[in-house]
Structure formats: structure tokens, C-alpha cells
Amino acid sequence: MRLLSFVGRNGQSGYGAQLNDQRIANLSAILGHRYPDLKSLLASGLDDAKAAVAIAPVLSRHEVHLLAVIPNPEKIICVGLNYVTHRTETGRPVEEHPSIFTRFAASQIADGDPIIRPHVSTTLDYEGELAIVIGRPGRYIPAERAHEHVAGYACYNDATLRDWQRHSHQFTPGKNFVGTGAFGPALVTSDEVPNIEAQTLTTRLNGEVMQQAKISDMIFSIGEIIAYVSSFTPLEPGDVIATGTPGGVGAKRQPPVWMKPGDLVEVEITQVGILRNPIADEIA
Template sequence: MRFVSFEAEGKASYGIVTGKGIHDLGARIGSVVPDLKSYLKAAELGLVPAATAGLAADYAVGDIAYLPPVTEPGKVICVGLNYEGHRLETGRPKQTYPTLFARFADTLIGHNVAIRRPPVSEALDYEGELAVVIGRSGFRIPKEEAASFVAGYSCFNDASLRDFQNHTHQFMPGKNFPGTGAFGPDMVTPDEVGPLGDLKIETRLNGVVVQQAKLEELLFSIEELITYISIFTPLAPGDVLVTGTPGGVGFKRTPPLYMKPGDVVEVEIDKVGQLRNEIAEEQPKG
């Protein structure tokens, strides 16, 4: 099953993607369960009915504007250096534990929304990644139970301002500019995706493949990440784990390959979806 958050007719909502279009859950239960995060919380408590086949389509896919699948996650935790190709191209040593950093929820944008390049930098790089949405509350989760805490998967582009990222050894500044965390188009439940290992992740810039790997190449698996992260912070429905990018990033190429206004970047993951974003200059407020 695929869940989507969107705007239509001037209103934000969420729903289920069907073969005929979008089934609008917000229109039906939004007064009590207003968004996908609250839906996941209610589902954890058994307070929403299981979705069934034959759902009515309220909107055609072309009639909606995509929002991030989870519009206000409590936590967005990103993983660095989680593919061997990326670790080698950066020259970093092997890690005993996952390299983690946080992204702010207000940096997130949806499918077909422009990634914004700020006027303070031209070093805007792509990072195609698999995002994991948490569906149950948990703290210090055993590895053998971790898979049951996954509500679904999505595509993510952790667009990074490399100069700001490298001002110090802390990643945070380069990872938190407004409009740089592309997320979507939708959240796909694990039963629809199936085993992850043989699935391909690919990033394309202006139609040219710049990153490609299989998800089995993750150095720390989804289960290992959930177990480790939940040692130090409780996880809750709607939290998002962004699992790392393969080798091929732009700042390690000769010459560097950075995204610029007018470019189109796509992240595609087998059975999960295809996330597409153009690049645009950040517009001054006023």
C-alpha cells in the first residue's frame, strides 16, 4: 500500500494511492486523524480500520501537489558513510558504529518541488537515499524485533551544501538549508516492497546516472540502524531514518559536479518509487 501527503483545492491532506487515483483519508477522518503521522500513531493503538481494496479515488494523481509523506516528523535522523563506495571516495576509515546526524523537519520538500540553491553557496550536491518511516513507538529495540517497527519506505535526496558541511567536522550546517531535503513521492508499506536486498537505488542528474547500488550494500542494515539509534533516543510513529548514500557524489568527482538552477535530479528505488526535483535559486523573502 502507498500513502501520500498532498495539497489539493487549497487544502493539505493525505491518503492512499490506488490504481485510479488518490483516496483522500483527510476528507474522511481528518478531523480526528489529521495527517499521516497521526494516522500511524492511531494505527499503533488499533484505532483506525485496516484499509481495504476498492477504495474510491477522490483525485487523479495529476491533480495534487506532493508534500513530504510525513510532513512534520518528530525526528529525521540521517546516516553517513553507509555504503562502502561512498566511504572509500571520502577517504574515511571504517566505522564501528553508524555515523549519524540530524536534519530539521522544516527543510523537507515533496516530489516535484524545487530544491533551492541558496545564494551563499554553489556547492549543492545530490545524495540519493532510502528513507525509512517508523510506525511503532520503541526504545532500546532488539535487532530481531526491529523490522516490525517499519511503517514504510520512501525515496530521499539529502541535498547537501558541501562547503558548509565541511566548515568543521560536524555535518549539520550543510545538511539543513531550507528546501534541500527532498522526500517522496509516497510511503510504501513493507509488504508491497518485499525484501530490500536485491533492490536497486539510482540517482540521475539531467538523465545521466550518477549513483547506483543495491540496498544489500548498506554497511549497517535497517535493523541495525533501528536498534542502535533506539539505544539513545526513543523512536515514535512518523520518525524518519535516512539510511545513507552510495558512491558517486558530486563533490568527489574531478571536476566537482554540483547541481545548478535548471537541473533535474531523480532518485529511483525499485518497488519504492521515483522522486523528481528541479533545482532553483532560493528566492529572497519579502
């Protein structure tokens, strides 16, 4: 299934299953009294969702405004420097453990929403990534069993204000401006992509390929990331892990390439989807 979160014309939040490019089964109309949001639906194990698809009312894509796939995750964990190409272009040394930072849920936006360039910076950079969404809770999860805890996958653009990222050794300010964490368009359940490591991640800016890598090129695998993260914090349904970006970021190009209003950035992962976002200036 391809699961979405949205706001309908009546202003009410909901969730559904994408039937095709134009039609969405409104699962929240059937299951909303039991599962108020997609996060709680994932915790149910999705059997109810699969049964509800056949009887749910159908919405047109034009009747809804998409939200970030999980609008209200308890945690967004981000992995830095997780591709050799990106580690090399930054000049950072090889590390024994993953580099971890966090993103706030309020910074997230959906497919189609503009990524916002704030008025305090012009160094807005793209970072195309694979996002993992947790479906089954766990602590101290062994790497070889990590797949049992994954509900599915989505595209993520961990857009970054590079100057604010470098104000100190901590990444947090540059990674948490409002309107910079693009997440979508849908969560593709893990049974739909059993070979996620074989998929290719591509980031395009105005149609030009800027980043491209196999998911298998990650330094720390999905299993290793989940094992490491679940050692210091319990993972819960709806938690999001952005697994890192390949080389080719704008900051390391000569000359640097920064996203600007009027640009269109796309993150595509084969068998997962395409996340598209225009760039806009912050409205003062």
C-alpha cells in the first residue's frame, strides 16, 4: 500500500491509501474512530487498513491537500555522512558509529509544498534521502531483525541552511528552519519494496541530476541504523529515520549551488516515489 496523510476541503485531517495518481481511498472515514491518524494506524499492524481499502469512500487527489507522510512523529532521527561520496566531499574522517542529529516535526512539509528560504540566509541546500518509518515498537533491536520493525519507506529532503549549520559543532539550527523538511509523497509499505537496498536515490534541481546513489551504498545499513538508534531511545510507530544523503550537495560544488525561489527540487527513489517541492522565500 501507499499511505498518505492529508487535509480535506472541510479542513479535517485524514489519511488514506493511494489507489492511483488521481484517487485515494479515504481510510480515515472508516477507521478514524479507532485510529485518529496514520501513526496510530501503523501501530495496528495494517490488517484493518488492508480490509478497509475495498469499502472506503474514494477521494479525488484534487479534493485534498497532502501533509507530511507522518505529520506528528514522536521522533525524527537523522543520520549524517552516511554515504562515502558525501563523507569524502566534506573531508570528514571515517567514524565507528553513525552521526546522529534530530529534526523537529514542525519543520516538515508535504510533497508539493514550497521549501522555504528564510530571510536570514541564502545558503539553502538540498539533501535527498530515504526515510524509514517505524511500524512496530522496539528497544535494543538486533540489526538482523530490524526489518520486522519497518512499516515502510518514503522520500525525504533534509533541506539545510548551511551557514546556520556551521554556527557551532551542532547541526540543529541549520536543520530545523520551518518549511525545510520535505517528506512524501506517500509511505510505501515495506512489503511493496522487499529489495529496498537495490533501489536508486536521485536528487534533481531544475531537472539536472545533482545526487545519485544506490541505497546499498550507505555506510551504515538500515539494520545497523535501527539497531544503533534503538539502543539509546525506544522506537515507536510513526517514528521517522532519515538515513543520510549521497555526495553532490550544493555546498561542495564549485561554485556552490544554492536553492532559490523559483527552483524545483525533486527527490526520487525507484519503487518508492518522487517528492517534488518548489522553492519560495519566507514571507516576512
